Amino acid sequence: MSKVRVRFAPSPTGYVHVGNARTALFNWLFARHQGGTFVLRIEDTDAERSKPEYERQLMEDLRWLGLDWDEGPDVGGPLGPYRQSERSAIYQEYVQKLIAQRDAYYCFCSAEQLEAERQEALKEGRQPRYSGRCRKLSAEVVAQRQAAGEHGAVRLKINESSFFWNDRVHGPTTVSSEVIGDPVIVRSEGLPAYNFAVVIDDHLMEISHVIRGDDHISNTPRQIALYRALGWEPPEFAHLSTILGTDRTRLSKRHGATSME
Numbered sequence: 001m002s003k004v005r006v007r008f009a010p011s012p013t014g015y016v017h018v019g020n021a022r023t024a025l026f027n028w029l030f031a032r033h034q035g036g037t038f039v040l041r042i043e044d045t046d047a048e049r050s051k052p053e054y055e056r057q058l059m060e061d062l063r064w065l066g067l068d069w070d071e072g073p074d075v076g077g078p079l080g081p082y083r084q085s086e087r088s089a090i091y092q093e094y095v096q097k098l099i100a101q102r103d104a105y106y107c108f109c110s111a112e113q114l115e116a117e118r119q120e121a122l123k124e125g126r127q128p129r130y131s132g133r134c135r136k137l138s139a140e141v142v143a144q145r146q147a148a149g150e151h152g153a154v155r156l157k158i159n160e161s162s163f164f165w166n167d168r169v170h171g172p173t174t175v176s177s178e179v180i181g182d183p184v185i186v187r188s189e190g191l192p193a194y195n196f197a198v199v200i201d202d203h204l205m206e207i208s209h210v211i212r213g214d215d216h217i218s219n220t221p222r223q224i225a226l227y228r229a230l231g232w233e234p235p236e237f238a239h240l241s242t243i244l245g246t247d248r249t250r251l252s253k254r255h256g257a258t259s260m261e
């Protein structure tokens with residue numbers, strides 16, 4: 001049996017548009033061509049914007065297109081659950097592990113503080129990125145602030161100076177860490193950030209090839225950093241070109257007319 005395992009991982013926050021459908025199609029074709037497995041994973045960590053109705057509709061849209069999946073929230077599978085909202089305990093385990101091994105730390109910077117830092121960098125013509133201020137907080141200070149009711153976000157420490165991957169579409173790709181501040185992996189409300197949940201899930205679901213839109217290229221170095229911190233081998237990455245609307249901007253929920261339905 002082929003070890004190729006790919007996934008389509010939509011967020012059920014709106015209707016599927018032709019751009020998402022094209023990403024799903026490439027994944028499905030690759031899985032079927034290689035005799036591999038096509039996984040449907042629902043990325044519904046944004047509880048406010050995710051709706052069961054959108055999830056139902058996206059499954060209907062995929063079926064209408066003739067794209068069937070081998071594992072997913074409705075059909076099950078050995079490496080589920082396949083809805084991120086049902087995987088909180090798994091994420092929690094890995095956050096604790098990263099904190100314990102000092103690859104992640106609590107950050108109490110307020111939105112205002114971060115915005116001020118950003119503006120300052122822009123004014124000085126620097127690329128804005130998180131300064132790493134909270135890296136230096138001692139365990140005692142963290143404990144005190146948490147006891148006082150501050151939750152804090154969790155950030156991953158970026159130690160590498162650059163990241164490299166051989167993209168299956170773009171070819172050899174290198175990104176300097178100068179443009180990457182320590183990314184948030186858990187938000188202060190306790191929700192796992194996309195870059196974190198996606199790595200845990202892609203690894204545990206044994207995804208061999210991450211095939212997605214090139215709007216995610218800037219996330220890939222952050223995800224590679226997480227694979228490294230967890231001692232995991234990253235999958236292959238293939239970033240597809242994205243379809244643009246007639247106004248030359250990326251398709252989005254705004255281009256309502258292009259929803260699959």
Ligand code: GLU
Nearest residue numbers: 009010011043198212216
């Ligand atoms: N939920 C993400 C999206 O819809 C998935 C991105 C990815 O494939 O990694 O954009």
